[in-house]
Amino acid sequence: MEEIKRVEPRTLSGFMELLPQDQIKFNEIVQVIKETYELYGFLPQDTPIVEASEVLLAKAGGETEKQIYSFKKGDKDLSLRFDLTVPLAKYVAQYYNDITFPYRRYQIGKVYRGERAQKGRYREFYQCDIDIIGDSKLSIINDAEMPSIIYTIFKKLNFGKFIIKINNRKILNGLFEELNVADKMTDILIIIDKLEKIGIEAVKEELSKIGVENSTIEKIEEFLNIEGSTDEKIAKLKEININNEIFKEGLNELEEVIKYVRAFNVDEDSFTVDLTIARGLDYYTGTVYETNLVGYESIGSVCSGGRYENLAEYYTKKKLPGVGISIGLTRLFYNLKELGLLNSEQKSISKVEVITMGVGVENAVEISNMLRENNIPNEIYKEDVKVKAKFSYANNLDIPYVIIIGEEELEKGLYTLKDMYTGEQEMLSKEDILNRLK
Amino acid sequence: MEEIKRVEPRTLSGFMELLPQDQIKFNEIVQVIKETYELYGFLPQDTPIVEASEVLLAKAGGETEKQIYSFKKGDKDLSLRFDLTVPLAKYVAQYYNDITFPYRRYQIGKVYRGERAQKGRYREFYQCDIDIIGDSKLSIINDAEMPSIIYTIFKKLNFGKFIIKINNRKILNGLFEELNVADKMTDILIIIDKLEKIGIEAVKEELSKIGVENSTIEKIEEFLNIEGSTDEKIAKLKEININNEIFKEGLNELEEVIKYVRAFNVDEDSFTVDLTIARGLDYYTGTVYETNLVGYESIGSVCSGGRYENLAEYYTKKKLPGVGISIGLTRLFYNLKELGLLNSEQKSISKVEVITMGVGVENAVEISNMLRENNIPNEIYKEDVKVKAKFSYANNLDIPYVIIIGEEELEKGLYTLKDMYTGEQEMLSKEDILNRLK
Numbered sequence: 001m002e003e004i005k006r007v008e009p010r011t012l013s014g015f016m017e018l019l020p021q022d023q024i025k026f027n028e029i030v031q032v033i034k035e036t037y038e039l040y041g042f043l044p045q046d047t048p049i050v051e052a053s054e055v056l057l058a059k060a061g062g063e064t065e066k067q068i069y070s071f072k073k074g075d076k077d078l079s080l081r082f083d084l085t086v087p088l089a090k091y092v093a094q095y096y097n098d099i100t101f102p103y104r105r106y107q108i109g110k111v112y113r114g115e116r117a118q119k120g121r122y123r124e125f126y127q128c129d130i131d132i133i134g135d136s137k138l139s140i141i142n143d144a145e146m147p148s149i150i151y152t153i154f155k156k157l158n159f160g161k162f163i164i165k166i167n168n169r170k171i172l173n174g175l176f177e178e179l180n181v182a183d184k185m186t187d188i189l190i191i192i193d194k195l196e197k198i199g200i201e202a203v204k205e206e207l208s209k210i211g212v213e214n215s216t217i218e219k220i221e222e223f224l225n226i227e228g229s230t231d232e233k234i235a236k237l238k239e240i241n242i243n244n245e246i247f248k249e250g251l252n253e254l255e256e257v258i259k260y261v262r263a264f265n266v267d268e269d270s271f272t273v274d275l276t277i278a279r280g281l282d283y284y285t286g287t288v289y290e291t292n293l294v295g296y297e298s299i300g301s302v303c304s305g306g307r308y309e310n311l312a313e314y315y316t317k318k319k320l321p322g323v324g325i326s327i328g329l330t331r332l333f334y335n336l337k338e339l340g341l342l343n344s345e346q347k348s349i350s351k352v353e354v355i356t357m358g359v360g361v362e363n364a365v366e367i368s369n370m371l372r373e374n375n376i377p378n379e380i381y382k383e384d385v386k387v388k389a390k391f392s393y394a395n396n397l398d399i400p401y402v403i404i405i406g407e408e409e410l411e412k413g414l415y416t417l418k419d420m421y422t423g424e425q426e427m428l429s430k431e432d433i434l435n436r437l438k
Numbered sequence: 439m440e441e442i443k444r445v446e447p448r449t450l451s452g453f454m455e456l457l458p459q460d461q462i463k464f465n466e467i468v469q470v471i472k473e474t475y476e477l478y479g480f481l482p483q484d485t486p487i488v489e490a491s492e493v494l495l496a497k498a499g500g501e502t503e504k505q506i507y508s509f510k511k512g513d514k515d516l517s518l519r520f521d522l523t524v525p526l527a528k529y530v531a532q533y534y535n536d537i538t539f540p541y542r543r544y545q546i547g548k549v550y551r552g553e554r555a556q557k558g559r560y561r562e563f564y565q566c567d568i569d570i571i572g573d574s575k576l577s578i579i580n581d582a583e584m585p586s587i588i589y590t591i592f593k594k595l596n597f598g599k600f601i602i603k604i605n606n607r608k609i610l611n612g613l614f615e616e617l618n619v620a621d622k623m624t625d626i627l628i629i630i631d632k633l634e635k636i637g638i639e640a641v642k643e644e645l646s647k648i649g650v651e652n653s654t655i656e657k658i659e660e661f662l663n664i665e666g667s668t669d670e671k672i673a674k675l676k677e678i679n680i681n682n683e684i685f686k687e688g689l690n691e692l693e694e695v696i697k698y699v700r701a702f703n704v705d706e707d708s709f710t711v712d713l714t715i716a717r718g719l720d721y722y723t724g725t726v727y728e729t730n731l732v733g734y735e736s737i738g739s740v741c742s743g744g745r746y747e748n749l750a751e752y753y754t755k756k757k758l759p760g761v762g763i764s765i766g767l768t769r770l771f772y773n774l775k776e777l778g779l780l781n782s783e784q785k786s787i788s789k790v791e792v793i794t795m796g797v798g799v800e801n802a803v804e805i806s807n808m809l810r811e812n813n814i815p816n817e818i819y820k821e822d823v824k825v826k827a828k829f830s831y832a833n834n835l836d837i838p839y840v841i842i843i844g845e846e847e848l849e850k851g852l853y854t855l856k857d858m859y860t861g862e863q864e865m866l867s868k869e870d871i872l873n874r875l876k
Contacts, residue, residue: 008493009529044465045458049548052448095457114511139799315446380583
């Protein structure tokens with residue numbers, strides 16, 4: 001007999017692989033997100049994970065490009081997608097003539113970034129994205145719909161209190177223009193974006209390092225310190241009377257978004273204006289969002305996004321403005337599990353295990369099929385083992401009910417239903433079992 | 439202004455990317471498969487797409503290995519999974535102590551093979567797999583459950599008549615042992631597997647080429663020609679009285695599987711014994727299945743699988759027998775579309791578009807939320823365009839209903855519901871609209 005050379009089975013670090021109990025919970029969350037996206041009429045999208053490098057990296061550069069999984073197959077340069085936005089841009093440019101605008105799509109799928117391995121950082125992770133793309137223009141009201149969708153999802157997911165933070169990049173851009181630091185805008189935004197993580201003193205230090213003058217830093221700090229209720233913040237922004245068109249445009253947009261966010265019935269407690277949010281990514285041009293789980297701010301934003309003026313400029317001359325959000329599900333799941341917020345109790349999909357005792361397994365088919373036809377997941381235990389082992393299976397998987405079929409049941413045309421939590425059992429007709437389990 | 443270097447947006451050949459109408463249909467099929475797998479109690483599994491080459495290719499070799507997408511990232515040799523069976527084997531070996539056996543799992547996901555580009559051949563494609571893995575042993579009744587699951591799925595999918603072909607490798611193995619060509623077994627099985635594609639004469643020629651004697655070829659042909667009903671075939675197999683233990687074991691197993699397939703209520707018309715099925719893959723050891731759409735045999739098997747004695751021998755010493763099936767969904771979808779069997783009529787997820795005429799969009803929120811709370815997907819049209827364009831959107835996406843809110847509706851506290859197919863419209867209360875649409 002040939003000897004087999006065995007390999008240690010292992011999963012790459014930075015790649016999430018779950019045991020059934022966690023996978024069931026993970027899929028439940030995906031289902032809530034997907035259902036909500038669909039209830040808002042978003043169309044499904046499923047783009048390839050592998051794309052031509054030339055296409056995928058048309059825009060990329062810097063940090064992102066270094067992290068990309070690129071490789072050759074034959075004479076082709078290929079890459080694994082690193083987000084779902086670039087594939088969306090490609091798709092909209094490619095199928096422009098087949099698409100009805102505003103194009104509302106969702107995509108839930110895996111993306112790849114070769115980040116340094118670190119607790120809670122994944123190299124393969126799910127993004128759950130929605131975007132609304134307009135053809136040349138797109139109403140600002142769409143920017144207000146995004147928070148209402150975030151709100152609906154996190155209410156349903158029930159992980160506790162959350163807050164959606166809303167800002168408008170134009171307010172910051174206008175301010176910096178007014179402060180004569182427009183040339184350092186991108187760098188300043190990236191620094192401000194770290195405020196929550198590193199604190200105001202570190203932000204000031206970094207601003208100083210890139211050559212922002214102290215008097216300007218003070219004004220930026222004063223601005224970032226604007227506090228109060230949503231309406232108070234907006235009032236203060238008006239009062240500071242910055243005579244800059246971009247600033248004014250941003251403020252108007254923010255006011256409009258807030259008005260409609262309220263119209264969309266988002267609880268006043270669940271959203272706020274946060275002038276410190278910039279979203280490092282340079283393609284956001286207007287409204288930006290982040291979402292925090294209250295009390296767990298350290299895990300960072302669990303749902304972010306914003307408005308961009310030109311989705312697909314690297315693929316087409318058409319102007320395609322859009323607004324979107326993304327939930328980084330793999331990381332969120334990891335954090336929820338670490339924090340003990342998951343409550344993943346369910347170890348089985350089956351609600352019922354059907355077992356036979358001293359009679360053939362074929363006697364289990366009728367009741368099993370009937371339950372299945374009534375959408376009750378169940379399975380027939382088919383192994384030839386002792387009765388105790390048949391019950392162990394249900395115990396190990398926390399299957400809530402066992403149906404037992406033995407000689408007595410066959411004679412009487414009945415089934416014994418055992419509640420595995422209470423231990424109670426009763427001989428019942430098919431119909432009674434169905435009513436009990438429904 | 440910086441000029442942008444544009445890239446032609448394109449999708450790699452061999453990678454399926456669908457427009458919304460097809461994607462909706464594709465997802466519907468996935469949903470039927472997933473729901474059915476879950477109704478049978480299979481647990482979800484989601485393994486990484488990227489694995490260490492050493493782990494993924496522990497067993498692979500020959501044709502498969504050439505097709506694999508392998509690459510380096512840093513100093514790591516990585517590969518994209520080429521099926522869902524190897525990741526399953528790895529998973530079961532790796533988490534053996536956490537798994538309750540028999541382990542019933544499904545995985546629906548993308549796999550990668552760099553096959554030569556060809557119509558209907560994909561390099562990225564979905565497999566939809568279920569497997570039942572036993573710890574050291576697994577009842578033959580599991581082999582009979584597989585056809586009942588295939589049956590349930592293809593009944594629900596409703597693509598027309600289909601036939602599940604069942605065989606047992608041991609019957610063929612025993613026969614070849616008896617004919618003294620056991621040393622050529624694998625080659626012979628691969629040739630026989632092509633019977634449907636290339637015909638009996640070509641099969642005989644190929645057998646001759648690998649050195650099978652003419653008298654033996656005649657006996658193989660005679661065997662492959664066994665015809666009649668399922669019971670007649672089994673009776674004939676008994677009559678030919680081959681005195682070989684493996685043959686007898688295979689015949690017993692086949693009889694047992696057929697008995698239970700019937701017990702599982704699979705229509706007599708939807709399955710058959712087909713002695714010519716071998717499944718080229720060398721890891722099948724007992725029962726094997728293929729499924730054909732009747733009248734469309736040329737597209738090949740749409741659901742195949744079988745029994746294997748040792749799933750994870752390259753990762754563990756534990757004996758882990760299993761049985762499983764796989765639906766190659768991307769290819770199936772391509773073929774169904776080519777054959778016009780898809781009936782993908784639905785272009786939108788939304789059942790209702792809510793539009794305002796001369797009043798603010800905020801007035802659309804209440805009815806939209808109410809519909810959503812009642813699981814009716816809908817969307818508010820938010821762009822500031824002419825009324826005609828608002829209706830065009832519903833027309834282009836075949837959204838069946840439009841709800842119109844204007845001044846009159848606001849005054850009366852009613853909504854106008856327009857049926858976009860009949861053109862009829864009526865002013866109704868919220869509650870009446872809900873009843874109409876439910």
